[in-house]
Amino acid sequence: MAATDLPAGWEMVVGLEVHCELKTATKLFCGCPNVFGDEPNTNVCPVCLGLPGSLPVLNQQAVELAMAIGTALGCEIRPSTFHRKNYFYPDMPKDYQISQYDEPINVDGHLELPDGSVVGIVRAHLEEDTGKTTHAGGTGRIHGSDHSLVDYNRSGVPLVEIVSAPDIRSATQARAYAAELRAVLVATGASDGRMEEGSMRVDANVSVRRSPDDPLGTRCEIKNLNSLRSLARAVEYEARRQVELLEAGERVVQQTRHWDEDAGRTIALRSKEEATDYRYFLEPDLVPVVPDAQWVTAVADTLGMLPAARRRRLEELLTTDGAGTGDTPGGGAAPTPAQLDQIATVVDLGLDDLVVETVAAGVAAPLVLARSANEAATDPDLARKLDPVAFAGLLGMEASGSLSATQVKAVLSELLHTGGDPAAIAASKGFEAMAEDDLVSTVAGLVADHPDEWARYRDGDDKLAGFFTGLVMKATQGKANGKAVAAELRRLRG
């Protein structure tokens, strides 16, 4: 990954902590529904309200989703325990959070990014989410509000916290990591990865140093990164801030900082000296989770293909079926940068199976990829349900010159919504290609009507080809195929 444009002689070092809400049916330690957006305090019980006497019971589905994430990230899945992280906050009903601490379920994995770089995963552990506080009155911030409302529907929702190694070296790479991780989480079925709903939350640890050989610099942790864009901006800002401090002869103070999206800067929240002592100790109400090899294998078997493998599959498809690409005549060549973008889009939208099956139905890969990444991608939910045979039929008509690109787009739009036979849809729109006899007679008639222009074309003025094509299109109301018209003109010229 290319270095950022930090001032020369500086390198940034970034590690990300990603909290991901698991898509379980129920919460981590009780039977309450795990649902976003319900009426406040409707999905609660003695356990997730932390009522006296209540006890947690671990949700097996949450453990399996955590194991799925670990498997997808190439982690070692280990026997694990839960600890209590003690601190007071009104939205935390027990005033401690149950979290995995020194014995997490997943350790030591990695994530490969689309550009081929690899970021280490230190751990991916299970923990419970807190409730949600709303400060009412005043500004809506805690200071100046006159009361606070707490919704405990989120309390006890299962989270997996994924901690990367400090392997990230640019804001772009940080963003790519978060995007790729999100794709992996969605692919495993563990999470919906919605940052805007808070189901995926990112904190960034940022430090800078002069040389890759130097020890790590003092880091700051940035919170409140609600989008990939915020993440990239905040990391870039924070690295520059630290470089400026150091160049001015000052030092970086280890701090937690808040990203202010509107102001475009990070603001100090608290320093290490003020940090809470969480007084971790083994949660006595739970027993260790010891997944045996059989269970680990069973979970791994449920995993589908992951994004990196899915991208690779499309790249190979192009390489082996790439005949006709403009840049690489003859096929068998590597995908172009534009095609890599198309692959990323198609995988991101889950249209890669459609591409593979449509190519298998006999259409050239570059055309299928382009139409999938552009036209089909306008409605990915419908496109994922598209019949590959019908899609192949439509693109076959384009490849053979029976339909124009514009006509393909119109037919596809209808095909996505109603399904059916693309040829019939094209016919119903009057898009059917003209019969060859009709085209020959139309062209012959127009040539006879414009003898001067025809003479100039016949004498070698190729510009006149466009003049005649235009006349044909006008006469046929666009039904004629441009390539077929050009071929007929060349034939008549002899």
Added chain:
Amino acid sequence: MSSTGSPASPAFDLADDVRAGRRRAVDVVEASLAAIAEREPELHCFNLVLADSARQRAAEIDRMVAAGEDPGPLAGVPVALKDNLCTRGIETTCSSRILAGWRPPYDATVVTRLDRAGAVVVGKTNMDEFAMGSSTETSATGPTRNPRDPSRVPGGSSGGSAAAVAAGFAPLALGSDTGGSIRQPAALCGVVGMKPTYGTVSRYGLVAFASSLDQIGPFATTVADAAGMFDVIGGHDPADSTSLDRPTPRVVSVLGDGIEGLTVGVVRELLEGADPDVVARITAAADVCAAAGAHVEEISVPEVRLGLSAYYLIAPAEASSNLARYDGVRYGLRVDAPDAASMNVATRTAGFGAEVKRRIMLGTYALSAGYYDAYYGQALRVRTRIVEGFERAYHQCDVLLGPTSPTTAFPLGERLDDPLAMYLSDVCTIPSNLAGHPAISLPFGTGDDGLPVGAQLLAPALGESLLFRAAAVLEAGAPAGTGGAAGGVA
């Protein structure tokens, strides 16, 4: 002793009478309420007497019997519940101001099991605040007095339950035992009290003090009643992850099996700090075992000397976390203040008593960065040593014997201002909690002051059958007139 020679079981005999229609549950409950009315003002065993609901429940049971249904093995038997057991819609306070007025929306698993067995809850008993204490004097509702001598404490923390059984208010009660809180008050009040193996009785609905040590157990006037109640409340509960998922043997059926050929070890270290009259009684108890055909030997388990120190780090550490939730946000007491953090402080300052605050401070300190390893970590290592010490002892012996408490019941106020003296009250009982092993205290004669002495039997994990067999032998051989209820329901 009953005339047949099998261990007496007055509570279950009473239930059998109710089930057979020989006696009405409403009459049994009225007798209980009458006994309470007579002596409760003096003794203060209860935070709450549930006269109305008890009468209703008794009438229901009588209707069931009349309709030919069986209300269960405890049909119509009055039961007192320690006030740290959650009861649906009924105030559950742990004798703390901070939980005053709190009504749980659910029943503890043991409460549900008692209900299904036909028991009638007559009240919620007084206790040391959040079960922290050995005399029931740290209660926010005032101390309970010992029915054997009202100038003395009943022990604690389950002092209300022990005293209620000793006073004849109810033949059975439930308590919780974290460091001796069932056995020590049972000893001081002259009744039977038993702490089961950790994990055999569900903790769901027991307000936590120290989660890795807490265990619910029975109080009764006889060993057989305690065994029967253990059978009713024990067994796997999926709502408690530390509940053992294995069939629990019914102990009632082995009570008469005797201890011939077993080895009983008298633990030297448990006798070390005990008063001479207490030591003499335990020696007499050992003789009863020998007379019953057991091989009796003195055994040394030096690790148990470390129990008290380890306990007073582990239990407060867990308590400091368990009691964090009493923050004034969701339930119980709230003392208003300008912001959430000050409200937490004001609420906790007003809501907790001195002993609870002391233990929260101790525990918070023991878990703090920089101190964890020297205190909490070290205590966990000691805990492992104690388990190992018992393992060694059980290679040699089947059950262990010692006193429950180094002294008989002490006067009210004597140790209240001397926490270390108070903590020493539990020196003999704490090792079982740290090991998670079962233990039972039963009355065995009196001290020089005429007050009850408790003999304590200890068994390895899941050794309840052995424990009750030995207890039945000691009960049969105990000096006359030292145990049981002072009157009331029988």
